Amino acid sequence: MRRQSLPLVIGFAVLALIVGARAVLVESQRANRVAARQAIEYQDALSGLLSLAQDAEIGQRGYLLTGEKSYLEPYRQAVEPIPGQLARIDGMTAPDDERTLQVSHIKEALSQKQAELAETIALYDQGNATKALELVRAGQGKAAMDEIRASMDAIRRIGAATIAARDEHTDQVEAWLRIGSLAALLAIFLLGAYTIRESRCRFREVAVAQEELMHKNIALGNEIRTREKAESQIRQMQKMEAVGQLTGGIAHDFNNMLAVIISAMNLAQRKLARGENDIAKFIEAATDAATRAANLTARLLAFSRQQPLAPQIVDTNRLVTGMSDLLRRALGETIRIETVLAGGLWKTHADPSQIENAILNLAVNARDAMGDDGKLTIETANSHLDDDYAATNAEVTAGQYVMIAVSDTGTGMSQEVMAKAFEPFFTTKPVNKGTGLGLSQVFGFVKQSGGHVKIYSEPGEGTTIKIYLPRFFGPEEAAGPVARGDNLAAPVTETILVVEDDARVRASTTDAMRELGYTVIHTASGQEALQMLAENPAVALLFTDIVMPVMNGRKLAEAAIERMPQLKVIFTTGFTRNAVVHNGVLDHDVHFLAKPFTIEQLGAKLREVLDAST
Structure with missing residues (x-):
């Protein structure tokens, strides 16, 4: 028995060694991530300190050049937080940290800079403007700022070198672990071969019982496969729910977009400070990045089934027919498009704009899979999903559905790709060719609408994705295709009341409406808004944020409609689970515009509501 158990003991020991080594590697990688995050936070703190110093300098220069006291307010707002920011940096710097010397240089230079700023302002206040400007031109302040930037660059180099050293050490550990794993696998294989040879001598003694055992093993294997299939479905459902709550996949995309915005704005600020006005390309880059960030947020809300929907009774055949021009522009002339529309198609109750977005997402994915040539088929049909189908597919209720199928002649998908196709940020497309959120958005919308989506595909044989939306039972008239991009230029005369508790958002919204030609009054709270309505009976529309304190x-x-029954209302917010959205659906007769929005979207929504009949 000892000879029999020896190979098993050795095998378990080898496995334990592999697991332990892997644990060491994982811990090392975790430590690297923590160090990288701390380095980023440290750089953010230094960047904030530099920004405060620059803001103080800008305020001082503005005051010296113009004599306007208003420039001293930004100067004071920048100077006051500097001690707190230095304290934060000190708290993040260990006593034995090699960055301590550079931090002390920054403190000394910053102290000199603050002294220079305070002295020039004092001289100017005493009426000695010439002496103040001579002190500025002497270059002491510039030298101090250069010293601050040089020290910050040195700190960045130190941080980068530390992280690089950690990564190099981790790579070495991983390389040795790989070699050790291969050697361990070879040892396990040899131990297995030895055990098999020894076991054959003893299997001859149980030949009579082997056949019965084999039959039992077959039955057990069938049961295991059945259970594994059910467990796989449960794990998939849990994973899809969990992924909707994670933010890890968002970090990469958002950091890229924020990097573009921050860089563009910093460059624009520097050029404006130098009196240069060629900043259009920086503003365009920042706007494009912000728009992509807004689209990313909308797609994530769709996947997590938390986007506000405005369902209507939809004639799917009519909607698909109305999309022909849109699909032709999106796919190009080289892709052949065919529609197969079922006669007597049932109605469904869903958000028509989201149905269009889902079909468009599937069509664009199909185009990418087909390349420059191929055929896209869009088919509609009445479908019944029975109890057997519902039992083998998660979150499916048996019943009648309107089916929309989008088929292509592209490269197809493997089973492994299909299993992950609906996961956010998963994509097989090359870098910068896809975000991995198109199918996730379709999945979230369909599930939020009570439907089901299924992929049928094989490598080299193309792909068919079927969307099942619940059948609607009722006599209501179906909605037509969603209008896109209507922009009717017409003079505006209405007065709008904007209620927004965030001052920056309120200012930007007010400026946008005035740019569109409206007369705008604004306030920060519900109580003030009611008072303004009483003083301004000509207000035609109330544009209000949903999430505000008190009211x-x-x-x-x-309260406003009770006083002014003819008043139109548009709600806006970045995200809300209540107030005007319940179970993911907008309340009846509610007009809603999600933040962030463009001036064009704002203008279209305002005209839609103002021109609507009461």
């Missing part, structure tokens, strides 16, 4: 937007709208 939220819904309560404000109810």
